[in-house]
Amino acid sequence: MDARKTDRIATVGFWAIGIVALGILAFIVIEIFIRGFMTAINPSFFAGKPEALKEGGGIGPMIVSTLYLTFLTMLIALPVSIGAAIYMSEFAHEGRFTRFIRFCLDSLGTVPSIVFALFGMTLFLFYLDWRTCLLAGAITMALLNLPVLLRSAEEALRLVPQTYREASMSLGASRWTTVKKVVLPTAWPGIITGTILPLGRIMGESAVVIFTVGVFVRSIPISPFDPAAPLAGYIWYVQSEAIVPDYRSIVNGGAAVLLILLFAINFGTRWLSKYYSKRKSLGG
Numbered sequence: 001m002d003a004r005k006t007d008r009i010a011t012v013g014f015w016a017i018g019i020v021a022l023g024i025l026a027f028i029v030i031e032i033f034i035r036g037f038m039t040a041i042n043p044s045f046f047a048g049k050p051e052a053l054k055e056g057g058g059i060g061p062m063i064v065s066t067l068y069l070t071f072l073t074m075l076i077a078l079p080v081s082i083g084a085a086i087y088m089s090e091f092a093h094e095g096r097f098t099r100f101i102r103f104c105l106d107s108l109g110t111v112p113s114i115v116f117a118l119f120g121m122t123l124f125l126f127y128l129d130w131r132t133c134l135l136a137g138a139i140t141m142a143l144l145n146l147p148v149l150l151r152s153a154e155e156a157l158r159l160v161p162q163t164y165r166e167a168s169m170s171l172g173a174s175r176w177t178t179v180k181k182v183v184l185p186t187a188w189p190g191i192i193t194g195t196i197l198p199l200g201r202i203m204g205e206s207a208v209v210i211f212t213v214g215v216f217v218r219s220i221p222i223s224p225f226d227p228a229a230p231l232a233g234y235i236w237y238v239q240s241e242a243i244v245p246d247y248r249s250i251v252n253g254g255a256a257v258l259l260i261l262l263f264a265i266n267f268g269t270r271w272l273s274k275y276y277s278k279r280k281s282l283g284g
Contacts, residue, residue, distance in 0.1 A: 039253030152194025
């Protein structure tokens with residue numbers, strides 16, 4: 001009876017904690033949508049250009065800047081993280097060196113983003129004499145998210161059953177062929193799922209954006225060396241400067257648009273992962 005009571009109490013306690021956490025999250029999301037949804041769906045707002053001094057500006061270049069920065073960051077970080085994960089899980093021998101690498105990755109994952117922002121600003125703006133641009137922010141963002149991407153990719157590769165590798169090599173396939181043709185395709189759904197957290201972090205990060213990318217532009221960035229203004233940095237800029245009369249409307253609408261983009265990318269990534277898993281199970 002004591003064990004049952006303890007189990008029931010623990011179950012009720014964990015359910016209560018989960019409900020409270022979900023309630024807080026739901027409150028935040030609903031509050032953001034209530035404050036900014038009507039502004040966010042206004043075409044002149046989400047497709048228009050921002051204004052520096054007068055009211056009525058939009059956030060079109062900021063949306064493009066956010067997506068551009070996200071694409072560039074993943075273009076840099078994903079191949080590096082997958083390549084390193086393949087080496088760590090398939091080729092490296094377990095020992096002090098691999099344990100040291102994992103310890104360093106875990107340590108880097110806990111470093112505040114402001115430290116990476118200051119590093120990026122010092123390296124690109126001071127030493128390399130670049131101006132604020134998308135590429136500087138993308139490289140800094142890639143370094144910021146590399147530990148999470150690498151560890152999630154490594155875990156996805158390790159979850160592939162060892163029998164898959166043994167069956168492939170028993171048929172005469174080399175180690176690399178086995179990884180390329182068997183292990184990596186099987187692990188792809190897990191690798192794709194592991195990108196959800198970094199994608200959200202890239203889109204919602206403001207410190208790196210402020211120091212390396214920029215906070216205000218009126219034109220859509222074309223080149224990776226163009227300055228840009230992703231939404232998170234622009235929201236901070238509008239809120240902190242408060243120059244335009246309708247700054248509160250811009251902040252609320254920008255937050256709602258950013259939340260919509262995050263939801264769209266997260267659901268899209270999950271759908272892609274499930275679609276790939278289903279296609280693999282059907283032999284496609």
